[in-house]
Amino acid sequence: MSKKIKHIALFFLVSSAFLYAAIAANSFVNESSRYIEVCANGIVYVPPNTKFVKCYGVIRKVIRFSDVLTESIEDCRCPKCCDGECYVVVASENGGVRFLWASC
Amino acid sequence: MKEKFLIFFNHKLVQFSARLLLGGVFIYASIDKIAYPKEFAAIVVRYQILPEKLAIYFAFLLPWVELFLGIFVILGFFVRESALSLSFLVLIFITAILIRSLAGPIGDCGCFSITSSGTTQSIAFLIFRDVLFLLCGLILALTNKAKKLRISILSRQY
Numbered sequence: 001m002s003k004k005i006k007h008i009a010l011f012f013l014v015s016s017a018f019l020y021a022a023i024a025a026n027s028f029v030n031e032s033s034r035y036i037e038v039c040a041n042g043i044v045y046v047p048p049n050t051k052f053v054k055c056y057g058v059i060r061k062v063i064r065f066s067d068v069l070t071e072s073i074e075d076c077r078c079p080k081c082c083d084g085e086c087y088v089v090v091a092s093e094n095g096g097v098r099f100l101w102a103s104c
Numbered sequence: 105m106k107e108k109f110l111i112f113f114n115h116k117l118v119q120f121s122a123r124l125l126l127g128g129v130f131i132y133a134s135i136d137k138i139a140y141p142k143e144f145a146a147i148v149v150r151y152q153i154l155p156e157k158l159a160i161y162f163a164f165l166l167p168w169v170e171l172f173l174g175i176f177v178i179l180g181f182f183v184r185e186s187a188l189s190l191s192f193l194v195l196i197f198i199t200a201i202l203i204r205s206l207a208g209p210i211g212d213c214g215c216f217s218i219t220s221s222g223t224t225q226s227i228a229f230l231i232f233r234d235v236l237f238l239l240c241g242l243i244l245a246l247t248n249k250a251k252k253l254r255i256s257i258l259s260r261q262y
Contacts, residue, residue: 006181006182010182013172017165017168017169017172018165020164020168021161021164021165021168022161024141024164025145025157025160025161025163025164025165028141028142028145028160028164029156029157029160032156032160051142052142052146057156058149058150058152059145059146059149059150059156060146060150061143061146061147081208084212103146103147103150103212104150104212
């Protein structure tokens with residue numbers, strides 16, 4: 001392959017990567033503005049199929065929901081983290097509370 | 105001494121191993137990030153080094169850059185340039201890990217697997233691993249430059 005063809009191919013490859021990143025990032029930015037803020041607004045309802053939430057404005061991935069919390073993990077409340085995750089108290093469908101575990 | 109160093113690192117087997125290691129690592133690292141771009145973007149945003157929008161853009165661009173540079177290094181296209189770029193990326197990762205570690209322990213660093221949330225990685229291990237990749241990249245970049253220089257000197261002589 002000649003050097004010129006290599007450079008043209010490289011240019012198109014780089015351009016497409018930048019273009020893809022711009023489009024995908026823009027759609028994610030728009031989507032992230034709809035994520036529920038779970039830390040700053042008290043106890044809020046979070047639907048069970050939620051994949052991402054915001055904690056003090058920072059996007060966090062939802063790892064799991066749990067109904068009980070053991071005493072030993074009291075210090076893991078967001079934004080404090082334990083073993084790469086932290087919890088937030090959220091409202092459940094039946095009006096009670098449950099614990100949402102988010103990634104750190 | 106310098107000659108011995110050059111001869112050793114210019115050996116075909118050493119060059120091939122370094123290219124396979126560096127390229128392979130970056131191709132492997134890019135796969136999960138390409139498969140789960142939103143999860144990776146959330147990890148990059150959590151580093152809180154770049155402004156949110158810029159961090160998201162970086163997160164969507166980085167895996168493709170890693171993949172292409174990894175492929176280039178293995179296939180032997182633009183080896184010096186690709187190895188230098190990968191070394192620069194590794195330097196950015198080391199800086200990001202150091203900055204993030206100031207704020208407390210790192211949860212999921214987002215280095216390889218995006219879906220393995222809930223694991224805390226040792227900062228010393230992460231830095232050590234990145235320094236190894238950095239050395240590998242620098243060896244490839246420097247020896248390929250030396251090769252070019254040597255060829256140009258030889259062609260001037262004859």
